[in-house]
Structures are given as structure tokens and as C-alpha cells.
Amino acid sequence: MGTQEIPVQNGEQRTKQMRGDAATEAILRATHDLIVDEGYTNLTIDAVATRAGVARSTIYRRWANKQALVVDAARIELRELEIPDIGSFREEIRMYMMGRLSWFLNDESTKATEASLAALAEDPSTEAAFGARTEALITPVVEAAERAKARGEIRQDVDISALKGIIAGPLTFTANYLRITPDLRLVDAVVDIICRGVAPDDDSV
Amino acid sequence: MGTQEIPVQNGEQRTKQMRGDAATEAILRATHDLIVDEGYTNLTIDAVATRAGVARSTIYRRWANKQALVVDAARIELRELEIPDIGSFREEIRMYMMGRLSWFLNDESTKATEASLAALAEDPSTEAAFGARTEALITPVVEAAERAKARGEIRQDVDISALKGIIAGPLTFTANYLRITPDLRLVDAVVDIICRGVAPDDDSV
């Protein structure tokens, strides 16, 4: 492909050789898309190359192996869930969980996550990248919790780092381990228990 | 069982041909062991066969493919965490989480889980088996919660099915997604928040 210099046509579809960042982005996008609608099983470097309009060697020049590519491609799905400062911890984490819920419903990100986990199992050296991706995902919750603590909305002795797992864990566990699609009821139940759990000790007195 | 007691020769290495359930068990055990100390990457059917003292064809006669075998082998790690009826919900779920914690510390079950997830990503048809395995793991928590509700130790409107994810999710998320080894502090923090969250409305008065 692309060797013959076809006289540049009016059409924009006439693609020159892709290079640098453009090629990188095209590869990541192609990887992600293939995972989503073909499944990790059928993901081959050759298919990625074809879909990205790139040679296989170009891929191997950028990533050490297939696993690293897959983990890296997952960040396309990583639109960060910013939490606005509403002033209510309950509403803020509910908002966050609702965002995550819609995430699990159309299962693009589920597939991307699954593929990443598979890649991680196949190549443990991708662990750092994988963990960092998760950390970025949960950061807004930490910030919301710190704001809430500053406002006195939650107890001062609440372990904020533990909140990461408490808030993100239930949906993840339900979807990815129990293999049950989470729903609104689950979100509300979790939010309720957590908020009661972190509330200051006494309203009276 | 396939094998009757064999007239034990002097040499213990003298093994007859394995058949039926004996062969099945040996294969599952070999699969599990290989995953634990070689990693899913290096898991090959050939290695499993060799370690189990069995032919490759014997494996393919029992499982459709490698993925199904891996998911099935995970149940070896599934020693069920029975929760005794102590009479204190807090102590009971703490006991459960401590059991899970020790689980995550020596990472046998982590590797088994990872391998299962990888297999799931590679072959979606294993999903039902995977979900059932998780469900079995969390059942003791459901039972403990029901006892607690009957005792009036937790609110009547607590959604018990949501508790599955709230209790099991944090450790799983921390270990498998954040890639941080959970510790005692996390367990205590989670237990504390959950127990406050499900406690009846007023202790005083």
C-alpha cells in the first residue's frame, strides 16, 4: 500500500504515508476499535496494521509487543470523569458512579478493560501502565473526598485512599467478576451505605 | 474414580495410565500449578499434559479449548470462605475480608484470577462459568448479612445483593486494578465504613 504515488486527487481520501504522532494515534484507534467490535481473541497485529493503514513494522517500532499496545490503547476509553465541586459529597460521588454506570452499560470500556487485563496476564511488565490508568480514573473521587473532609461533611478520620476501592470497587466487581450488568439501584444502594458510613458521628449535640 | 488401588510396586514412580476422574483432577491441578509458578504467559497445553502425566489429546477430550480449562482450573483455588455464625456482623465480615486479604498476599489466587480473566477475554463463552465461580465466593457474605438483618443488627432496607460488591469490591479493585497489595489498614477502613453505613439509624435514645 502507498508505494505508488497516485496523482493526488481532489478527494481527501488519498492518504500519504502516515508518520510520527499521526501514525501512533491511528494505530491506537485501530487497536481500540478492533477490540471493541472484534474482541480480543481476534486481535492480530496484522489486522491492526491494516485497519490503521500502516505496516506491521511501524507498530513494532513503537510498542515492545502486542500486550503493551493493548494496554496503551485502553487510554482512548479513558475520558476522565471530572467531578464538579457541587458542595455535596453524596451528589458528587453519585454523579461519578452514574458516569461509571453508563460506562458499563455500553460495553466498550468493559471490553477495553478486559483486553487490558488479558494483556496484563500475558505480559506482567505492563503492570505499571495498567495501574496508572486505574489511578487516573479514580482521582476525581479522591479530590471530592478531600473537599468533603475540608467542609466537615465527612469524618476527619476517614481513610481517603480506602475510599477509592469502596467507591469504584462495587461496580467493577459486579460487572467484571459477577458478570452482572450494574444498574441504578446498585448505585443508589452503594451511595447510601457509603455516605452513611463516612458521615460525622452525631447530628445531635 | 477410575483407578483401583494398584498393587504397589516397590518403586513409587511406577504409574499406570490415568483415566477418568483421576486424569481430570491431575490436569486441573497441573494447570493451576503451572499458572501459579510459571504465569499464564507460559501456560501451554503441552506443558500441562507433561506435568499431569497425560497426553494432550486427553485434555482436548475434556475441555473445548485452553480457555475453558483455565477457567475451570480456577476452582481449585476456591476453598470457600465459610463464615461462622458469631453473632456480630462486623466481626463476621471482618473475618471474611481477612481471609480474602491473606488470599491476595500470597498471590496464588491473584494469578489464578488473572488467568481466568485473560481466558474470559479470549473466549467469551466461558463467562457463565466465571460468574458462577465469583458468586460462590461471595455467598458467605450474603448469608452473614441475612443473619445480621434477622438480628436487627443492620437496617431492614439494606440491599443485600449490593453488599456483595461493597464488601468484595474494594479488595479486588485495589489489588487487581490499582495493582496495590491491600493491607490490614484497608480492611479495617472498609469494615468500619460499611458497618457504620448499614447500622440501624440510632444507637442513642
Added chain:
DNA sequence: GAAAATCGAGACGACCAGTATCGGAACCTC
């Protein structure tokens, strides 16, 4: 002791990962 069920061994085809090489295309500098 014969028939039936099961297993071992190995050959086989297909697929795919990852490496290596080299000519050509794109970019850059003067």
C-alpha cells in the same frame, strides 16, 4: 476372555508473534 471405552503418541495444518532487511517516501537544511 472378549468387547467396549478410554488413553498415548505423534503427525499435521493453520495461524500468529516478533525479527530482520532493504528500497522508497517524507522531512529538513542549506
Added chain:
DNA sequence: GAGGTTCCGATACTGGTCGTCTCGATTTTC
């Protein structure tokens, strides 16, 4: 725009593994 440098495309090649298949051997069953 000539010349040099960097990056890319294409392709061949090796090695490993999955999953299938066949057939002789072993074990169980009756």
C-alpha cells in the same frame, strides 16, 4: 531543489502453539 537523514512499507523468515486427527495400546466392563 539537491542532498542527506530519518522514518516507513513490504516481505521473507523463524519459532512456537493451538487444535485436529489417526491408530495402536491399555484399561475397564460384562
